[in-house]
Amino acid sequence: MAQQTKPHRRARRASSRAGTRTAQGDKTRREILDVAADIASVEGLEGVTIGRLAQELGMSKSGLFGHFGAKEDLQLAVVDRAKDIFVREVADPAMKAAPGLRRVVAMIDHWLGYVERRVFRGGCFFMAAALEFDGRSGPVRRRIAELSRSWRDALRDEIRRAQAAGDIARHVDADQLAFEVHALAQEANWAHELLGEKDAFARARRGVRVHLRSVSTARRRNHRA
Amino acid sequence: MAQQTKPHRRARRASSRAGTRTAQGDKTRREILDVAADIASVEGLEGVTIGRLAQELGMSKSGLFGHFGAKEDLQLAVVDRAKDIFVREVADPAMKAAPGLRRVVAMIDHWLGYVERRVFRGGCFFMAAALEFDGRSGPVRRRIAELSRSWRDALRDEIRRAQAAGDIARHVDADQLAFEVHALAQEANWAHELLGEKDAFARARRGVRVHLRSVSTARRRNHRA
DNA sequence: CCTACCGATCGGTAGG
DNA sequence: CCTACCGATCGGTAGG
Numbered sequence: 346m347a348q349q350t351k352p353h354r355r356a357r358r359a360s361s362r363a364g365t366r367t368a369q370g371d372k373t374r375r376e377i378l379d380v381a382a383d384i385a386s387v388e389g390l391e392g393v394t395i396g397r398l399a400q401e402l403g404m405s406k407s408g409l410f411g412h413f414g415a416k417e418d419l420q421l422a423v424v425d426r427a428k429d430i431f432v433r434e435v436a437d438p439a440m441k442a443a444p445g446l447r448r449v450v451a452m453i454d455h456w457l458g459y460v461e462r463r464v465f466r467g468g469c470f471f472m473a474a475a476l477e478f479d480g481r482s483g484p485v486r487r488r489i490a491e492l493s494r495s496w497r498d499a500l501r502d503e504i505r506r507a508q509a510a511g512d513i514a515r516h517v518d519a520d521q522l523a524f525e526v527h528a529l530a531q532e533a534n535w536a537h538e539l540l541g542e543k544d545a546f547a548r549a550r551r552g553v554r555v556h557l558r559s560v561s562t563a564r565r566r567n568h569r570a
Numbered sequence: 571m572a573q574q575t576k577p578h579r580r581a582r583r584a585s586s587r588a589g590t591r592t593a594q595g596d597k598t599r600r601e602i603l604d605v606a607a608d609i610a611s612v613e614g615l616e617g618v619t620i621g622r623l624a625q626e627l628g629m630s631k632s633g634l635f636g637h638f639g640a641k642e643d644l645q646l647a648v649v650d651r652a653k654d655i656f657v658r659e660v661a662d663p664a665m666k667a668a669p670g671l672r673r674v675v676a677m678i679d680h681w682l683g684y685v686e687r688r689v690f691r692g693g694c695f696f697m698a699a700a701l702e703f704d705g706r707s708g709p710v711r712r713r714i715a716e717l718s719r720s721w722r723d724a725l726r727d728e729i730r731r732a733q734a735a736g737d738i739a740r741h742v743d744a745d746q747l748a749f750e751v752h753a754l755a756q757e758a759n760w761a762h763e764l765l766g767e768k769d770a771f772a773r774a775r776r777g778v779r780v781h782l783r784s785v786s787t788a789r790r791r792n793h794r795a
Numbered sequence: 796c797c798t799a800c801c802g803a804t805c806g807g808t809a810g811g
Numbered sequence: 812c813c814t815a816c817c818g819a820t821c822g823g824t825a826g827g
Contacts, residue, residue: 480612532753
C-alpha cells in the first residue's frame with residue numbers, strides 16, 4: 346500500500362482520447378482509478394457510476410468523464426490499474442523469493458497478505474470482477490479473464506520450475522497442483538469477505554503447506570500437518 | 571432440472587403483503603422467481619431490475635411489483651427460491667448416498683453436476699451472490715452468508731460422521747478438510763464460468779478423490795492419482 | 796393484475 | 812476542467 350517504487354512502469358496504453366497527456370492529467374487519472382478500483386472491489390465494477398465517482402472526488406461528471414471515452418473505457422482502465430496494483434503488491438514481492446518451490450509459497454503468501462491487509466477495501470479485486478463479469482461478453486470480461494488466467498498460469502509455471510529443479514516430484518500434474526493451491530487462496534478470500542473468518546488465511550496457508558509437502562521430494566515427515 | 575418431486579415443500583414464508591394467497595398467485599410468484607434467479611446468476615442480483623423482469627415475463631412493472639413489497643423483498647425471495655432449487659438439485663440427491671465418506675463425495679459430486687448441467691444459466695447462484703454482496707450490509711447479504719455457511723457446515727458435519735464411523739482418520743481437522751474440498755468445488759465453478767474450462771469439474775473431482783484418499787483409513791494405494 | 800405517473804439517477808453530449 | 816442539458820431507466824406510488 347505504502348511503497349511507491351517504480352513510478353513510471355505504468356503501461357503506456359493507447360488512449361482513444363487526446364494524444365496530449367500532461368503529468369497533472371495523468372496524476373488525476375490515476376487518482377480517479379484508485380478510487381474507482383476501491384469502489385469496484387466493494388460494490389462491483391458496475392457500481393462505479395460516473396456520478397458516484399464524480400461526487401466522491403469532488404469534481405463534475407463531465408470533467409471526470411473527459412478522462413475516458415465511455416463507461417467501458419473507464420472500466421477497462423480500472424481493471425488495468427488494479428492489475429498494476431496487484432503486480433506491485435503481490436507478483437513483484439513474490440519474485441524476491443528463490444525460483445521454484447519457495448516462490449510458489451511466496452506467491453500464495455503475498456496474495457493472501459494482499460487480501461488480509463486490505464489493499465482493496467473489498468478483498469481481491471479480480472475475484473469480485475470475475476464473478477461479476479463471467480456471465481457477460483465484451484472486452485472488459487475478456488481482460489478480466491486474461492489477467493486471471495495468466496496469474497494461475499504463473500503459479501503453474503513456477504511449479505514446473507520447481508519440478509525442473511527437483512524440488513517437486515516429476516510425476517505431479519502442474520496444472521492440477523496450480524488449480525488446487527489457487528483454489529485455497531480464492532477460498533480464503535471468499536470465507537473472509539463473506540463470512541468474516543479471520544482464520545481463513547491460516548487455513549489456506551496450512552492447506553498449501555501440507556499440499557506442497559506431500560509432493561515435495563525433500564519431505565521426510567509424513568503428510569500430516 | 572426436470573424432476574418435480576415434493577411439490578409442496580416450499581417454505582411458507584411470512585408475506586409482508588396480503589395474507590390471502592391464491593394457488594395461481596403462488597404459481598405466478600414462483601415463475602417470476604425462477605426467471606429472476608436465472609438472471610441473477612448471470613448478471614447479478616442487482617441486475618434483476620423490476621422493469622427488466624416485467625419485460626421478460628410480459629407483464630407490467632406494477633403488476634409484478636405487487637407480488638413483493640420492495641426490491642429488497644424481491645431479492646430475499648429470489649435467494650430463498652434459489653435455496654429451494656439448490657436443495658432439490660444438490661442437497662437432497664446427495665442424501666441418497668450412505669452417510670459419511672460416501673455422502674461427502676456425493677455432495678461435491680452433485681454440486682459440480684448442478685454447475686455443469688446449468689441448473690442456473692450463470693453457474694452457481696450462491697457463489698455469484700456471495701461475491702456480489704460480501705461488501706454490503708443488510709438482510710440480503712446476511713441471508714446469502716447464512717446459507718453459504720450452512721452448506722459448508724453440512725460438509726464438515728458429514729466429514730465428522732465419516733470420522734465417527736471410522737472411514738476418515740480421527741486426527742484430521744474436519745473444518746480444515748471441509749474448507750479444502752469446498753474450495754475445490756468453488757474453483758471449478760470459477761474456472762468454468764470465467765475461463766470456460768470444461769475439465770474444471772474433472773480437476774475438482776480428482777482433487778477431492780486424492781484428498782479424501784489421503785485421510786481415509788481404508789487407503790492402501792499411495793497418495794498419487 | 797392494469798395505466799399513468801413521480802423524483803432520482805444513469806451514461807452521454809453540447810458548448811464553452 | 813465547467814454548466815446545462817438530453818432520453819432512458821431506476822424503484823416506487825396513486826388509483827382503479
